[in-house]
């Protein structure tokens with residue numbers, strides 16, 4: 001965006017501090033616009049006619065450097081692009097890379113339907129939510145527009161996910177568009193050979209379109225031409241070569257495009273970028289090798305700037321790391337990742353099982369949890385609300401206290417005297433100095449565990465069950 | 470309705486109106502536009518080329534200003550559906566190199582050959598970068614390197630890894646030979662975990678013997694790792710450094726929660742490199758590096774950093790951004806942070822997705838066979854950090870090593886392969 005301080009934004013706001021936006025002052029709201037945690041539309045007064053001019057000006061000034069493009073409709077629609085920074089720590093990345101998995105028009109119908117269902121049903125639980133994949137890319141392999149349209153029809157009937165229509169033949173694209181013109185699919189692709197016809201399709205069906213050329217001069221030329229024709233919802237595919245020097249050059253093109261778009265403000269190429277890790281399958285035929293290499297390509301381009309990608313392998317060992325890496329890169333670094341506070345079971349605890357305390361910092365919590373579960377230690381694990389801060393810092397900063405620990409058990413209705421035979425709490429080694437306080441606050445026996453949860457198994461052997469008092 | 474104007478008359482026609490948009494429009498030749506019938510016909514405009522199209526738009530706007538009911542004209546379709554252009558607009562793409570990266574990363578040599586007082590056949594050099602890894606701004610002077618883990622006692626390993634080491638698990642020397650000979654390790658890390666008082670409490674003297682065995686078994690540079698016990702490690706690493714004198718081993722590690730000065734002293738005395746290890750905190754990394762240099766007098770060319778590797782799904786976001794910030798700080802002039810980096814990539818195996826037989830949650834889609842999940846977890850963890858600037862990878866799975874080498878060396882520019890044509894990927898049968 002073109003503004004970088006709340007004061008600059010404030011000048012355009014109504015300046016009446018009516019608090020309708022949920023902030024006490026227009027200045028506070030301005031700060032939220034700068035960090036993109038609120039939208040201009042959250043301020044009702046500015047939407048009124050008298051502020052129309054300022055609203056429009058501000059809207060332009062606040063627009064992200066990389067154009068945001070919407071694919072699909074309704075609740076399954078996906079936004080891609082919309083970024084303002086080239087490193088995630090500078091703010092955060094917006095709109096996680098959309099994953100489109102392919103199907104093709106020469107598949108037997110039943111296989112096609114199964115594959116589409118597999119794509120739309122994929123889910124992986126992670127930190128309180130499900131990681132999923134986003135789109136179905138239908139490839140025209142047959143060369144027959146009718147056949148292609150038939151496959152697109154079947155896919156559209158089977159899933160509500162957004163579609164990517166892939167063919168270099170404008171006739172095939174047109175046939176498919178006729179079927180799904182109401183679903184706002186992404187067209188793939190305009191090239192230096194077919195751009196005139198594809199442009200016409202993008203215009204008349206009002207759909208976003210990918211421009212494909214590994215030659216950045218040509219890519220920019222096609223982009224300039226489309227924009228001149230009034231087509232603004234563009235996605236750039238600078239080519240994802242699967243190996244060798246060509247792959248190195250592909251990587252460089254992604255970096256160059258994004259740098260030009262954000263750092264140099266080159267508006268005419270500031271569009272979302274597409275990568276095609278599927279190209280791994282052009283060089284590797286063995287499914288495991290190809291899936292591995294596809295995951296490798298996907299990883300490289302999730303980190304460096306792909307906003308949408310086309311993938312083939314539905315193997316869990318490919319999809320799981322892909323969805324996790326995307327989450328890694330797109331998690332907002334400004335908010336510490338937290339888990340819900342409470343008392344959770346690990347394995348199948350009994351009355352004799354230990355009760356272990358940790359923080360609600362997701363990293364700490366999941367580390368402790370996996371240390372326990374991987375060692376088959378059945379127990380209760382309490383996550384104390386420390387605002388997502390780790391044990392050591394939370395003890396020092398006062399977010400982990402005896403009162404907070406007591407509170408966690410009280411809120412969870414977890415009475416140790418009733419639920420356990422031992423009435424004992426185990427504190428993390430790094431919280432040893434809270435021992436006396438916690439004993440006083442809870443009236444329980446308090447033991448001090450090891451400073452690293454990796455050592456809990458060894459510690460348990462020596463210290464558990466606790467000796468009778 | 471029909472009003473003919475010649476392009477050459479436009480100037481005078483619009484002369485009285487203030488239309489900035491017309492400025493710079495070049496009109497060549499004399500073309501007759503027929504406003505009523507064909508003047509705004511897209512086909513016509515298409516045939517006339519780009520500049521005339523612009524003109525046609527302006528003309529239409531002017532017509533509206535002048536009171537013509539353009540929206541009802543047949544040509545008004547142009548408004549919703551701009552004309553096609555006949556040719557691509559010529560355009561050149563260019564982007565500048567990053568001028569903010571003025572400070573190179575320190576170059577560090579690991580291992581010493583006989584001419585330098587050691588007994589290694591080869592050495593490994595890392596660091597020296599002037600840009601983020603694989604960027605076009607400045608080529609990376611040295612490729613990434615991989616050091617493979619060897620333990621001084623049998624340990625718990627995921628099944629997918631263990632099968633590779635069952636024959637050597639009781640002999641660190643044989644284990645070291647195997648990773649170099651069979652798995653392409655550039656270096657070997659000997660982890661002296663049995664020295665932990667909670668494990669076997671092996672004495673520093675006995676642990677040092679293991680180090681000597683490994684040095685004799687392989688001729689690549691080695692990393693010497695302690696058990697991670699802050700009370701015991703300084704004594705263990707000191708003794709190990711002594712028996713490995715002159716070999717320029719990487720001593721792992723000095724950290725703020727142990728007697729780093731003693732480790733630094735041993736590294737200086739016996740000519741080794743210090744691994745400066747902190748936990749996901751850029752300021753702590755700065756502090757420790759500063760202490761190693763200023764307080765302990767460790768030379769810049771003898772420092773490598775380990776800012777901590779968290780596994781994919783278990784804090785890799787912190788590890789990635791921490792490394793990227795450290796590298797960017799170094800490149801832009803922070804001389805307390807411009808050192809090469811090392812990653813304990815093996816930590817990836819801590820993720821349950823890497824080793825657990827299936828998901829503990831019934832809502833999850835099938836996790837599939839775990840023997841394929843583990844290595845890719847290690848690969849993706851390492852690859853992500855390589856993009857943030859990590860130079861040296863401490864790894865465990867032979868498959869992961871092979872794939873990580875392939876991709877990092879490809880991005881580095883070492884891999885020559887035949888050209889692949891991707892122009893028709895859309896219709897490929899895969």
Ligand code: SF4
Pocket residue numbers: 013014015016017018019020021022023024025026027029030042043044045046
């Ligand atoms: S709603 Fe708008 S006018 Fe009212 S306080 Fe918020 S920013 Fe200011």
